[in-house]
Amino acid sequence: MKPSIILYKALPDDLKQRLEAHFTVTQVANLHPETVEQHAEAFASAEGLLGSSEKVDASLLEKMPKLRATSTISVGYDNFDVDALNDRKILLMHTPTVLTETVADTIMALVLSTARRVVEVAERVKKGEWTSSIGPDWFGVDVHHKTLGIVGMGRIGLALAQRAHCGFNMPILYNARRQHTEAETRFQARYCDLDTLLKEADYVCLVLPYTDETHHLINAEKFALMKSSAIFINAGRGPVVDENALIEALKSGEIHAAGLDVFEQEPLPKESPLLTLPNVVALPHIGSATHETRYGMAACAVDNLIDALNDKVEKNCVNPQVRQ
Numbered sequence: 001m002k003p004s005i006i007l008y009k010a011l012p013d014d015l016k017q018r019l020e021a022h023f024t025v026t027q028v029a030n031l032h033p034e035t036v037e038q039h040a041e042a043f044a045s046a047e048g049l050l051g052s053s054e055k056v057d058a059s060l061l062e063k064m065p066k067l068r069a070t071s072t073i074s075v076g077y078d079n080f081d082v083d084a085l086n087d088r089k090i091l092l093m094h095t096p097t098v099l100t101e102t103v104a105d106t107i108m109a110l111v112l113s114t115a116r117r118v119v120e121v122a123e124r125v126k127k128g129e130w131t132s133s134i135g136p137d138w139f140g141v142d143v144h145h146k147t148l149g150i151v152g153m154g155r156i157g158l159a160l161a162q163r164a165h166c167g168f169n170m171p172i173l174y175n176a177r178r179q180h181t182e183a184e185t186r187f188q189a190r191y192c193d194l195d196t197l198l199k200e201a202d203y204v205c206l207v208l209p210y211t212d213e214t215h216h217l218i219n220a221e222k223f224a225l226m227k228s229s230a231i232f233i234n235a236g237r238g239p240v241v242d243e244n245a246l247i248e249a250l251k252s253g254e255i256h257a258a259g260l261d262v263f264e265q266e267p268l269p270k271e272s273p274l275l276t277l278p279n280v281v282a283l284p285h286i287g288s289a290t291h292e293t294r295y296g297m298a299a300c301a302v303d304n305l306i307d308a309l310n311d312k313v314e315k316n317c318v319n320p321q322v323r324q
């Protein structure tokens, strides 16, 4: 008999078929308690779980006593209670490599659109405000040759460094838990402590996961260190930044502008002051959201679950130690 799994995200037909060749699949819309209640038997017998964005915590795991592996269609896994998974020896699989280049593209898009005010001036054109040759009130600031600070030098940080160094001649500063030889040799990135980076960078790009250590890492004190001309970009996770402090820094002119793909609360509430500030470009968490990359991530997550439930885990596992 095939193992049973719960699928909580719509998949392209061919990928769903690939799953169905290996497993008995119950598809649900989400992991809310009502949904779990409604499909109690399927959750109780499931050995695998595949999807994205929903919270997977101890209370859900209690309803899934047979669960052996979870597979998320994302690189980030801050929505999983990893300790609870470890306690129950449940594998957590993710998609760390397939989205790297696409997310780095999104970050460059945020850098360029905030610097050159692309969204704001395009809106003005649509409103019919371009009635004569433009003056300084339409101007932006340069990107090329400015200093880019990267906070978090993982795969995405490295791909961003490549774009900035090779494409835009930008000197690169970075801060990370450890020095990154490849970033230093290939892209002349210079390691420095966080405060130095914040003081010296023209563009501060956060590419960090959300953990207890990174919660509100960038707060009022940190914004106060940045240049008043600094442009702040966050494409990692929203709660790494104290959003109220960011709003104050933008309103007071402590920093020049912000490009944001992630927020403390997603979707961003309609009443967020961020939506009224002209110096903010706010995106709906599109970091990896291209057709090609989202397909690649879903395919990777499907293969990860097949490997995990067949005891063939060689890569993409957050907690391989639970099976040793």
Ligand code: DGY
Residues within 6 Å of the ligand: 073, 074, 075, 076, 077, 099, 285, 286, 287, 288, 289
């Ligand atoms: C991830 O994979 O964690 C991204 O945030 C999704 O775009």
